[in-house]
Amino acid sequence: xxxxxxxxxxxxxxxxxxxxxxxxxxxxxxxxxxxxxxxxxxxxxxxxxxxxxxxxxxxxxxxxxxxxxxxxxxxxxxxxxxxxxxxxxxxxxxxxxxxxxxxxxxxxxxxxxxxxxxxxxxxxxxxxxxxxxxxxxxxxxxxxxxxxxxxxxxxxxxxxxx
Numbered sequence: 001x002x003x004x005x006x007x008x009x010x011x012x013x014x015x016x017x018x019x020x021x022x023x024x025x026x027x028x029x030x031x032x033x034x035x036x037x038x039x040x041x042x043x044x045x046x047x048x049x050x051x052x053x054x055x056x057x058x059x060x061x062x063x064x065x066x067x068x069x070x071x072x073x074x075x076x077x078x079x080x081x082x083x084x085x086x087x088x089x090x091x092x093x094x095x096x097x098x099x100x101x102x103x104x105x106x107x108x109x110x111x112x113x114x115x116x117x118x119x120x121x122x123x124x125x126x127x128x129x130x131x132x133x134x135x136x137x138x139x140x141x142x143x144x145x146x147x148x149x150x151x152x153x154x155x156x157x158x159x160x161x162x
Contacts, residue, residue, distance in 0.1 A: 006025075042134065059094070062116045
């Protein structure tokens, strides 16, 4: 198997600190480096559509919620690992861009719902189509069985934190 950048780092540590078991460093280092590379590739796709990952996350949450594509700010916030201030900023930016709107909640007139406008729905439909195609491209280097095995391992690992 071909060596990667992490292998070189591990070899240096094994030479300098043979008393340490650096195997976990390899696993976590590879996950971190892959996350960086994959994040850049994902961001490129969104940038081509005038979006960021952050704005896509909000639009996608509204879209996958189903018709009428509306959620309360609290429900939106529950789908992401961000602060309420960050969520408000994202909604403000998307509203300014004409992609979402704030509507009075008919069930509670003291609160609002965030709704996709037709322009936002059109953009998120194009974005999710491009995003899924890009994800297929990014995972194509792995065989179907490898993707399934990696997915199962990562799910098991992630569940231990969630």
